[in-house]
Amino acid sequence: MPSDNADDRPVSDAAGPTIAESSTPAGGNAAQTNLVFEGTSVCARIGESLASALAGAGHLVMRKTARGSERGVFCGMGVCRDCLVDIGERRNVRACMTRVEPGMAVRRAGGGSPPHEPANASTFRQLDTLTVDHPDVFVIGAGPAGLSAALSARRAGARVVLADERAKPGGQYFKQSSTGSPVDRQQDEGRRLIERALDEGVEIWSDTLVWGGFEPLDFAINRAGGTMVVRPRAAVYAGGAYEKPWPVPGWVLPGVMTTGAAQTMWRSDRRLAGKRILIAGNGPLNLQLASELLAGGAEVVAIVEAAPSPRSFLNAARMVLSAPGLVMQGLRYLANCRRAGVPLLYGSQVGAIVQTTAGLEVHVAGVNERSLAADIVCLGYGFLPSNELLRAMGARCRYDSGAGHSVVERTAECETSITGLFAIGDCTGLNGARVALAEGTLAGAAAAQRAGFGSPARETLRNASASLRRHRRFQKALWSVYQPLMNSAPAADDTIVCRCEEVSRGDILSALEEGYHTAASIKQRTRLGMGHCQGRYCGTILSALLEQNGHEVDDHSGFAPRFPVKPVPIGSLALDPAEL
Amino acid sequence: MTGKPLPHKAEVVIVGGGVVGLALAGFLAEGGREVALFDAGGPAGSTANAGSLHVQMQSRFLRMYPEQVPALESGLHLYPKAVDFWHDLERKLGADFGMKMTGGLMVAETDDQLDFLRKKAARERALGLDSEILERNDLNRVAPYIGPAIVGAELCANEGKLNPLQANAAIRSWALARGAAIFDSVAVSALVPDGSEIAVETASGKLGARQVVIAAAYGSRSLLEPFGYKLAIEAEPLHVNITERAAPFIGHLVQHAERPITLKQFASGHVVIGGGWPANLGHGRGFPTVELASIIGNATLAQHIVPTVSNLHIIRTWAGVNTPTDGKSILGPVEGVPGLFVAIPGDAGYTLGPLCASLVADCVLGRTPAEDLVPYSPARFRKDNAARPSAL
Numbered sequence: 001m002p003s004d005n006a007d008d009r010p011v012s013d014a015a016g017p018t019i020a021e022s023s024t025p026a027g028g029n030a031a032q033t034n035l036v037f038e039g040t041s042v043c044a045r046i047g048e049s050l051a052s053a054l055a056g057a058g059h060l061v062m063r064k065t066a067r068g069s070e071r072g073v074f075c076g077m078g079v080c081r082d083c084l085v086d087i088g089e090r091r092n093v094r095a096c097m098t099r100v101e102p103g104m105a106v107r108r109a110g111g112g113s114p115p116h117e118p119a120n121a122s123t124f125r126q127l128d129t130l131t132v133d134h135p136d137v138f139v140i141g142a143g144p145a146g147l148s149a150a151l152s153a154r155r156a157g158a159r160v161v162l163a164d165e166r167a168k169p170g171g172q173y174f175k176q177s178s179t180g181s182p183v184d185r186q187q188d189e190g191r192r193l194i195e196r197a198l199d200e201g202v203e204i205w206s207d208t209l210v211w212g213g214f215e216p217l218d219f220a221i222n223r224a225g226g227t228m229v230v231r232p233r234a235a236v237y238a239g240g241a242y243e244k245p246w247p248v249p250g251w252v253l254p255g256v257m258t259t260g261a262a263q264t265m266w267r268s269d270r271r272l273a274g275k276r277i278l279i280a281g282n283g284p285l286n287l288q289l290a291s292e293l294l295a296g297g298a299e300v301v302a303i304v305e306a307a308p309s310p311r312s313f314l315n316a317a318r319m320v321l322s323a324p325g326l327v328m329q330g331l332r333y334l335a336n337c338r339r340a341g342v343p344l345l346y347g348s349q350v351g352a353i354v355q356t357t358a359g360l361e362v363h364v365a366g367v368n369e370r371s372l373a374a375d376i377v378c379l380g381y382g383f384l385p386s387n388e389l390l391r392a393m394g395a396r397c398r399y400d401s402g403a404g405h406s407v408v409e410r411t412a413e414c415e416t417s418i419t420g421l422f423a424i425g426d427c428t429g430l431n432g433a434r435v436a437l438a439e440g441t442l443a444g445a446a447a448a449q450r451a452g453f454g455s456p457a458r459e460t461l462r463n464a465s466a467s468l469r470r471h472r473r474f475q476k477a478l479w480s481v482y483q484p485l486m487n488s489a490p491a492a493d494d495t496i497v498c499r500c501e502e503v504s505r506g507d508i509l510s511a512l513e514e515g516y517h518t519a520a521s522i523k524q525r526t527r528l529g530m531g532h533c534q535g536r537y538c539g540t541i542l543s544a545l546l547e548q549n550g551h552e553v554d555d556h557s558g559f560a561p562r563f564p565v566k567p568v569p570i571g572s573l574a575l576d577p578a579e580l
Numbered sequence: 581m582t583g584k585p586l587p588h589k590a591e592v593v594i595v596g597g598g599v600v601g602l603a604l605a606g607f608l609a610e611g612g613r614e615v616a617l618f619d620a621g622g623p624a625g626s627t628a629n630a631g632s633l634h635v636q637m638q639s640r641f642l643r644m645y646p647e648q649v650p651a652l653e654s655g656l657h658l659y660p661k662a663v664d665f666w667h668d669l670e671r672k673l674g675a676d677f678g679m680k681m682t683g684g685l686m687v688a689e690t691d692d693q694l695d696f697l698r699k700k701a702a703r704e705r706a707l708g709l710d711s712e713i714l715e716r717n718d719l720n721r722v723a724p725y726i727g728p729a730i731v732g733a734e735l736c737a738n739e740g741k742l743n744p745l746q747a748n749a750a751i752r753s754w755a756l757a758r759g760a761a762i763f764d765s766v767a768v769s770a771l772v773p774d775g776s777e778i779a780v781e782t783a784s785g786k787l788g789a790r791q792v793v794i795a796a797a798y799g800s801r802s803l804l805e806p807f808g809y810k811l812a813i814e815a816e817p818l819h820v821n822i823t824e825r826a827a828p829f830i831g832h833l834v835q836h837a838e839r840p841i842t843l844k845q846f847a848s849g850h851v852v853i854g855g856g857w858p859a860n861l862g863h864g865r866g867f868p869t870v871e872l873a874s875i876i877g878n879a880t881l882a883q884h885i886v887p888t889v890s891n892l893h894i895i896r897t898w899a900g901v902n903t904p905t906d907g908k909s910i911l912g913p914v915e916g917v918p919g920l921f922v923a924i925p926g927d928a929g930y931t932l933g934p935l936c937a938s939l940v941a942d943c944v945l946g947r948t949p950a951e952d953l954v955p956y957s958p959a960r961f962r963k964d965n966a967a968r969p970s971a972l
Contacts, residue, residue, distance in 0.1 A: 066825060066849070091891045092824060130876065214872045227876065394865055514753065515762065524745050532824060532895060560867045562896045563875065567824065571890030573879035577729070580839065580877055 030179035035104040044100045048178045048269040051076065051083050051096035051261075054106075056271035060254040062095055063109040067502055072254030073273070074499070076261025077172060078165060078566070079242045079386075081532035082252075082499060084109035092532075092567075096261070099167050099178070129575060131228040135161040135203070136451040137444070138219060138232035140210045140389070143171020144433040145425025146238035147193050148440025149447065150202045153236070156448035156456055161230065162197070163208040163221060165566075169194050171240055172260055173433045178268045187267065211564035213393040217420055220563075227573050233451035234420045236443050238436070239386035241426035244404070245537040246281075246379045247490040250353030252499050255360050259380030263289050272298050274375025278362050280304035280350045281380030283482050287333040289378060294340045301374045302343040304364055306381065307482045309346040323434070323474040345370075353377055381488075384540060385427045392561035393418060399555040401547065403430075404488060404540045406555050414443035420450050431475045438468035489544035497545075498538040500531020508545055517551050519543075519558050532567060535559045584763060586785045590616035592944060593780045593789040595768045595803065596796035597621070599629070599744075599930055600923050602751045603669075603937035604793055609758035611945040616789070617760060618782060620767035620799065628900035630820050630852045631744040632833050632842050633666065634928035635659040636684060636704055636711060636736035639696070639837050640856050641907070641927055648907030654955065655908045655926060656707045660738045661951075662935040666747075669934050675750035677742045678847045684739030684833040685714075685723060687730045687885055693837040697734040710737040725829055727887040739833050741844045744930065751934075768796075771803055771920065778919055791944055795923040795937070797903040807917050808963045811910065813924065816902040817859040819874035821882075823892040825849030830886060841881045843889075851892060853882045859899030868899030903929060911940050911956040922958045 030045040037059055044053035051073045054062070060072040062083040071082035076096045083095040086107045095106075137153040139146045142164035150162040162169070170176040174190025182188040198204060205223060210230075212220035219230040243258040250256065255274065259281055265271045266289075277293055278301040279286050290300045337344065351365030359375045390408050391397055396417035397406040407429055414422045422443040425436035441464035445456045455461075490497065493506030503526045511525045519542055522528055528542060529535030543553045551557075592608050594601045597619030605617045637652055663681075670677045688694035694713070701711040714733045719726050722735065756762065763784075772779040777788040794800045798815040830845040840856030857874035875897055883890045909926040923940040925932035942949040 089891065091826075092893060212872060212875070218872065220872050220875075229872070394869075514749075515756070515764075517764075521764075525749050527745070530896070532893075534895065560898075562898060563870055564894060564897070567893035567895045569891060569893050570823070570879045570883050573876055573894070574883040574890070575876060575880045577880055577884040580880060 033100065033102040033104075035100060035106060037106045038108060045179050045269075046100055046102060048100050048271070049096055049264070050085070050087075050098040050100055050104070050106065051094075052178075052265045052269035052271040053100050054095060055265060055273035056269070058274075060273065061108065062254070065502055069252065069502065070254050071252060071499070072257070073261055073265075074252075074257050075242055076257060076264045077242060079533060079536055080499060081567075084532070096264075097166065133161065133228065133230050135159050135230065135232045136234070136453070137161075137447045138163070138230050138235045139238060139444070140219070140235065141171065141238035141240055141425070141427070142166075142169035142194075142204060142206075143238060143240050143425065143436065144173050144190075144193075145240075145427075145436035145440045146171070146236065147174075147190075147197055148437045149236040149238060149422070149424060149444035150204075150440075151193070151197045151200060152441045152444025152456065152460075153448040153451075153453075154197070154200050154202045154444075156445055156453040158448040158451050158453050159203075160201075161203045161205060161232070163205045163210055163230070165207070165209045167206055169197075169204050169206060172264075173436075175264055175267045179270075183267060183270070209566055209568065210389065211566055211568050213389055217418075222568050222572050225572055227568075234422070234447040236414075236422040236424060236440075236447050237390055237427060238423075238425045238440065239389060239427040241383040241385050241430055242536065243380060244382045244384050244488065245541055246350065246381045247488065247495055247497055247505075247541050248350055248352050249492055249495050250355070250360075251379065252496050253353055253355050253360065255375060256353055256377045256379065259285055259289050259378045262376065262378045263292065266292055266296055270296070272296055272376075274359070275299055276301050276359070276374045277376045277378060278302055278304065278350075278360075278372055278374040279378045279380070280362075280364075281378070282306040282382055283380060284330050284333070284478070286378070286380050287330065287337065289380070290342060291333040291336040294336060294342070300337070300340065300342045301372050302345055302364070303337060304345045304348050304350060304368075306349050306366075307346065308367075323471065326434075326474065350377065350379065383426065383430045384536070385429065387423070387427050388534070388536075388561050388565045390416060390421075390423055390427070392563055392565060393421070395421060395423065397555045399553060399557075401553065404543060406558065413446040414439055415446065415450075420447075422447050431472060434471035435468060435475060438464045438471065442468070488541055489548050490541070497541045498526075498528040498531065498535075500533050501527040501529075503528040503538070505545070508542065509549075512545075512549055517546070519546070520560065523559060529559050534562065534565070534567075584761075586763070586766075586782065586787055587616060587761070589788050590614055590761075591789065592616070592791045592793065593618065593768075593778075593787070595780075595792065595794045596799065597762060597764070598795065598797060599748060599751065599933035600797075600925060600937045601793075601795040602748065602755055603934045604795055604923060604941055605760035605762065606751060606755035606758055607938055607941035608944060609755060609760040611941065613791075613945070615755075615760040616787070617755070617762045618766045618768050618780075619762070619764055620796075621765065628820075628898060629744045629930040630842070630854050630900065631678075631742050631747075631846070631930070632684075632844060632928070633663050633679075633681075633740045633742060634684070634833075634931045635663060635709060635738040636686060636734065637700060638835065638927065639686065639700070640840050642700070643838065645907065651907030652927065653703070653707060656704070656709070658909070658932060658935065658951070659928070660709065662932045663738055663740065665935040665938065666742065666931075669751075670747075673750055673754050675746070675754070677747040677750065679740060679742040680847060681740035682831045682833065683735050683737045684835065685726070685733045685735055686835045686837055687726060687733040688837045689729055689731060691731065694732045697732070697837050701734045701736075704736070711735070712737075723832060725886050725888060726834075727885055729884055734837075735832075741833050741846070743846050743848065768803065770806070773917060776919075778917075789919075791919045791921065793921040793923055793940060793944060795940075797924060797929070798901065800922060800924055804914070804922070804958070804961075807914060807920070809914065809958060809961045810963055811924075811958070811961045812906045813903050813910075815861060816904050817861050817868045817899045818854060818902050819857040819859045819870050819878060819897060820852065820854035820900055821875065821878055821894050821897045823851040823853070823889070824895055826851065826892060829888065834885060836881065836885065839881055841878065841885065843882055843886060851889060853878055853889075854900070861901070862899070868901060870897045870899055906960075909936055909956045910958050910961070911936055912943055912953040912958065915957075915959050915962065
């Protein structure tokens with residue numbers, strides 16, 4: 001999520017006591033355990049993510065593709081599935097979404113092994129019949145938007161269930177510490193918001209995947225190894241966002257990951273995946289990450305920023321006026337990097353990454369062209385909204401060609417074209433945490449009203465609306481400063497476009513030459529988008545390639561959205577066969 | 581191929597770019613005809629099949645439509661021929677369809693079901709199929725992946741599977757290479773006889789054709805209605821699931837004696853699970869949509885028959901639209917409309933597709949088809965035909 005970090009007053013509460021920023025390992029007092037990875041013992045902390053434990057111990061290769069290429073942690077948030085491992089008899093499990101437990105035996109996922117017969121039926125919860133839960137308001141996604149919406153609907157008197165796929169609420173922005181107390185004010189703000197939601201009676205369901213939505217407003221969820229249905233009177237979708245792909249040669253190599261993935265490893269688990277880290281991309285999150293990793297003892301090789309050196313004082317002034325705290329925070333990050341002597345390469349991008357015996361060699365293209373050696377490369381070239389569930393449910397969208405993704409249509413109260421289904425935060429566009437918090441307050445209240453509860457105090461809504469306007473202004477100014485010149489279509493034929501099925505730009509151009517010119521037919525011809533991540537990364541690259549080749553792209557020309565919106569094991573779907 | 585200008589004339593127009601239409605385009609172009617094919621969807625848009633090569637009679641249909649059993653039996657000999665035809669086509673095109681002739685298992689959970697399969701297998705053997713009954717001990721040897729709930733099965737050696745993604749693409753390339761013109765995303769709205777020609781009306785304009793073949797599955801009905809034909813076909817959207825890759829562990833095409841399921845593993849390692857669970861046409865959405873009950877039901881049944889699939893993730897579901905007929909294919913000239921032909925395969929239309937296309941292509945080219953097509957004539961659906969004796 002675009003980082004408009006910290007220092008600004010939380011929308012729904014006055015700032016509470018804050019804690020000092022610190023680089024003390026949060027996991028210092030967490031219980032340790034030894035897990036076995038490919039026959040080697042790895043020391044890990046109970047509760048941290050398996051991906052952090054493995055990468056922190058230098059195990060960057062997690063899975064092998066069908067063609068034998070190596071992959072490791074990329075997105076760090078359960079989207080790309082390049083960190084798949086087998087744990088005991090469980091197959092193709094995401095290391096980044098799995099907490100370390102004592103006695104884990106972990107192997108690389110190969111895609112080539114037959115499934116294991118479950119040693120006992122308890123791996124999945126076989127249900128006699130589908131359980132149906134009836135909350136007044138169902139909120140999906142426990143980041144800033146979802147937490148705020150849940151709290152707002154709860155305050156209106158609704159019974160609220162808040163579901164989140166991760167083990168802890170907070171989402172990508174409030175990234176909660178896995179093993180100890182909050183390490184910074186951003187985490188602390190999140191912790192307080194979560195505690196308030198729990199205190200006021202919001203039911204938070206963690207480790208819960210919402211994988212389908214069916215008419216009229218039935219949600220299929222996967223929880224504790226089984227499937228159930230949530231049938232609310234109104235629902236608020238706050239699915240957040242994930243990083244845009246940056247398809248250059250070598251972007252699939254182990255050790256190349258998103259800025260968010262590296263940040264999660266550090267902020268949640270106090271792990272560094274390597275010593276020498278290069279941070280590349282576009283936007284303020286990269287500065288924040290550099291500042292955090294420096295404090296953690298990493299050597300930041302360079303910050304490669306796609307935008308030109310900032311010159312527009314007008315936009316800077318607009319930003320200062322709308323959110324002075326956020327600007328100050330940004331300047332502090334910048335000062336930290338300068339003090340540590342980190343080269344800041346404006347107007348430049350990562351052009352290619354090559355695996356060498358000593359690590360990764362990064363070719364930087366643009367104004368500051370050069371080659372740099374690194375152990376880890378972080379790519380943060382903007383975000384795509386996680387709106388698959390909304391699209392698959394049939395919420396009306398329009399395609400934003402400039403942004404390269406679909407945008408869901410909403411009313412002023414954030415209701416989609418499906419009555420009773422609201423959408424807020426970064427899944428609707430990319431406006432950051434402050435906007436998400438304000439939209440949550442408004443949409444949570446509106447959803448509660450749809451569910452039959454009274455309207456909240458007018459002052460609350462007025463404050464939220466004012467905050468929303470202010471922060472939307474800030475975001476507009478922020479992204480004019482960081483507006484880069486770039487095209488997300490790769491230039492070389494052998495560059496991988498589809499990470500999962502290993503489809504290259506050349507494969508797509510061949511299909512175009514054969515007369516396949518729609519996303520659906522190119523998918524059938526090349527297998528692009530048919531893998532584990534379900535087209536989340538290659539879809540936008542394909543749209544760029546289609547436009548480049550003179551084909552019109554609209555909301556219907558992408559991949560048709562399919563259920564389940566994330567892969568689910570068959571065992572977690574099955575009922576007692578006598579029920580059929 | 582969007583925006584390609586429409587010709588004013590074509591010798592033969594084919595309506596429908598599924599496996600039947602694409603194969604017809606290839607055969608007719610090879611026969612020297614100038615061919616224009618129109619499909620309402622995008623390229624490969626109407627080919628959503630899951631790639632089973634069905635030969636044995638599917639219990640689902642025997643039980644759902646007992647009145648159709650004589651029709652099914654009378655056309656049964658076409659199925660092994662259709663599978664052979666797929667082999668010949670793969671060889672002829674020098675392509676890889678990912679075909680695997682592993683045989684098909686129809687499993688039974690109860691002695692009653694196994695008895696039903698015994699009778700069915702005996703009937704099929706009499707009609708020339710290679711069917712046998714496997715007791716549980718045989719199953720342990722032949723198909724150890726089948727779970728303990730299964731007491732026995734019918735094994736039909738004529739069955740198998742292919743990868744429709746590979747096959748469809750290869751057939752399309754072949755048709756194009758032979759000179760067929762393919763117009764995607766151009767719907768044909770009406771066919772109007774006009775002297776010695778048929779005027780083909782499309783969303784992008786009109787063209788005249790000497791001959792027209794309707795290979796539009798359920799979409800054929802509205803095109804034929806103005807000529808006094810009322811085809812007994814209905815769009816039947818069906819649910820399909822596909823899993824992540826796994827090393828080969830399921831050899832056969834697996835079905836059930838009583839419950840709706842097909843389950844098989846492609847050469848690519850993906851397991852495809854379908855077999856008759858309902859989906860929606862998704863009116864107004866632009867694509868068919870799936871139902872929660874079908875995902876749950878299909879997954880439950882799959883795990884019940886092959887317990888090891890429990891650990892596999894379903895990556896994607898979709899709805900393919902099936903076109904059930906009265907139990908038999910609808911093939912050949914349309915009486916009363918010179919130059920107009922129909923090519924709609926019966927049950928298991930993908931299996932029958934290329935063979936049916938070849939038989940109708942022979943009619944169009946004025947050759948004698950290798951099968952007598954009279955029993956498959958669309959004449960049985962002529963409205964003024966009620967008094968005539970059945971064509972069965």
